[in-house]
Amino acid sequence: MTADLFRWVGAGVAVLLWLGLIALTVWRVRAAARRAAEQARAFAEAAGDEAVLIAFASQTGFGEELAWMTARALGDGGVGARILPFAELDLETLKRARRLLVVASTTGEGDAPDGAARFVRQAMGTEADLSHLSYGLLALGDRSYDAFCGFGRAVGDWLDRCGAQTLFDRVEVDNGDAGAVRHWQHQLNLITGATAAPDWTPPAYDRWRLVKRTLLNAGSPGGEAWHLAFEPIDHAPDWAAGDIAEVGLPARDGEQPGSREYSVASLPSDGRLELCIRLMTRPDGTPGLASGWLTQEAQIGQEVALRVRANRSFHAPPPEVPIILIGNGTGIAGLRGHLKARARHDKTGGGWLLFGERTRAHDAFYDEELRAWRASGVLTRLDRAFSRDGGEHRYVQALVAEHARTVADWVDRGAWIYVCGSLEGMSKGVHAALEAALGEDRLLGLTEAGRYRRDVY
Numbered sequence: 001m002t003a004d005l006f007r008w009v010g011a012g013v014a015v016l017l018w019l020g021l022i023a024l025t026v027w028r029v030r031a032a033a034r035r036a037a038e039q040a041r042a043f044a045e046a047a048g049d050e051a052v053l054i055a056f057a058s059q060t061g062f063g064e065e066l067a068w069m070t071a072r073a074l075g076d077g078g079v080g081a082r083i084l085p086f087a088e089l090d091l092e093t094l095k096r097a098r099r100l101l102v103v104a105s106t107t108g109e110g111d112a113p114d115g116a117a118r119f120v121r122q123a124m125g126t127e128a129d130l131s132h133l134s135y136g137l138l139a140l141g142d143r144s145y146d147a148f149c150g151f152g153r154a155v156g157d158w159l160d161r162c163g164a165q166t167l168f169d170r171v172e173v174d175n176g177d178a179g180a181v182r183h184w185q186h187q188l189n190l191i192t193g194a195t196a197a198p199d200w201t202p203p204a205y206d207r208w209r210l211v212k213r214t215l216l217n218a219g220s221p222g223g224e225a226w227h228l229a230f231e232p233i234d235h236a237p238d239w240a241a242g243d244i245a246e247v248g249l250p251a252r253d254g255e256q257p258g259s260r261e262y263s264v265a266s267l268p269s270d271g272r273l274e275l276c277i278r279l280m281t282r283p284d285g286t287p288g289l290a291s292g293w294l295t296q297e298a299q300i301g302q303e304v305a306l307r308v309r310a311n312r313s314f315h316a317p318p319p320e321v322p323i324i325l326i327g328n329g330t331g332i333a334g335l336r337g338h339l340k341a342r343a344r345h346d347k348t349g350g351g352w353l354l355f356g357e358r359t360r361a362h363d364a365f366y367d368e369e370l371r372a373w374r375a376s377g378v379l380t381r382l383d384r385a386f387s388r389d390g391g392e393h394r395y396v397q398a399l400v401a402e403h404a405r406t407v408a409d410w411v412d413r414g415a416w417i418y419v420c421g422s423l424e425g426m427s428k429g430v431h432a433a434l435e436a437a438l439g440e441d442r443l444l445g446l447t448e449a450g451r452y453r454r455d456v457y
């Protein structure tokens with residue numbers, strides 16, 4: 001009897017502690033949202049109804065950065081601006097606005113960024129009367145994809161169908177093209193009456209030094225995967241797990257080949273910025289421009305131009321939230337940053353890594369580290385699928401399918417899901433497996449609530 005009583009009291013205390021933890025988490029997330037809203041309101045100061053509404057949909061942070069630069073350019077030119085992510089945009093807000101600037105990136109195969117999922121479903125499924133609204137559109141994309149600027153164009157077409165007027169022709173940016181971005185700045189100048197535009201591009205790179213490079217998968221049947229480490233030269237960088245590094249490539253034959261983006265695999269407290277890069281080969285067998293230079297040509301000790309871009313849509317939840325990390329190949333980079341961040345807390349809500357690669361013998365990237373995290377409890381679960389270890393080819397999505405019930409349990413307990421790695425080979429399969437495990441509506445609900453986040457390429 002007494003033992004029973006103790007058990008009941010113990011269970012009661014555990015439940016109360018758990019509820020307290022959830023309340024604290026919700027409070028923290030709301031506090032962060034409040035801070036962002038306050039920052040946004042600062043831009044709308046004294047703007048009144050004439051404020052230009054800037055709405056952005058960004059998957060990996062470039063569009064978000066341009067949206068904030070747009071807000072600053074308008075503010076500097078004396079025009080009030082209010083900035084909103086698509087996740088917080090609705091028809092009522094559009095009906096009240098008179099001037100709208102949209103910055104819309106495309107992801108997947110012509111798809112909307114995850115944060116815009118609710119707007120697409122709720123608003124773009126209807127045809128509202130927006131004939132009072134004038135808008136300008138900056139669509140970000142990449143011509144190497146079939147549906148170039150697919151989402152930006154869909155937003156523009158929808159606004160046209162709703163009767164909105166265009167302030168100027170759509171500006172479409174191919175792979176960060178500086179000329180198109182300058183054209184957008186020029187259009188902003190016409191709104192503010194300013195004559196000069198500060199140079200937004202090319203990005204101001206910081207100076208880093210390549211200090212270490214190790215092959216992660218010697219003997220693998222797959223392409224070489226390299227771990228690279230860089231130290232800052234004359235600056236004290238700051239970034240968060242989930243952020244992206246833009247590496248400026250050296251000029252070749254007088255041509256500037258631009259930059260390449262990689263998920264950052266370390267934290268500022270490591271003192272180094274670490275990347276995990278696959279050596280790509282072109283159809284003729286020669287090494288890819290950026291990956292070839294970084295993994296083969298650049299010398300240890302050499303200076304490299306690099307800057308870190310905030311990728312808010314892949315930032316971590318508070319540590320007490322359980323986290324499911326899913327990825328393949330060099331996608332381990334973006335997930336490793338999150339695990340390192342969690343390892344800095346005494347207590348977390350638990351973490352589960354599902355990872356896929358080719359062979360256990362050669363491709364168990366960061367194996368020692370992962371095992372140590374599993375032993376210390378940073379990882380509560382670790383499941384890996386190796387597709388070339390004989391038998392049927394099993395990829396990471398098969399792990400999701402196999403553990404569908406447990407995935408659903410974790411989500412019931414409040415887990416957030418993070419996916420990092422290849423779009424084609426992995427994220428579509430993982431998405432389908434998650435849909436099967438949780439149901440289409442539930443997964444959409446998680447996307448809209450920011451609990452399903454992707455950094456895929």
Ligand SMILES: Cc1cc2nc3c(=O)[nH]c(=O)nc-3n(C[C@H](O)[C@H](O)[C@H](O)COP(=O)(O)O)c2cc1C
Binds near residue numbers: 058060142146
């Ligand atoms: C996984 C992935 C899928 C993409 N799909 C498309 C696409 O279908 N059409 C397109 O024009 N651009 C596509 N892009 C290019 C992005 O739109 C472009 O890089 C953009 O600058 C990203 O902006 P963001 O950082 O605001 O998300 C894709 C990029 C990634 C990483």
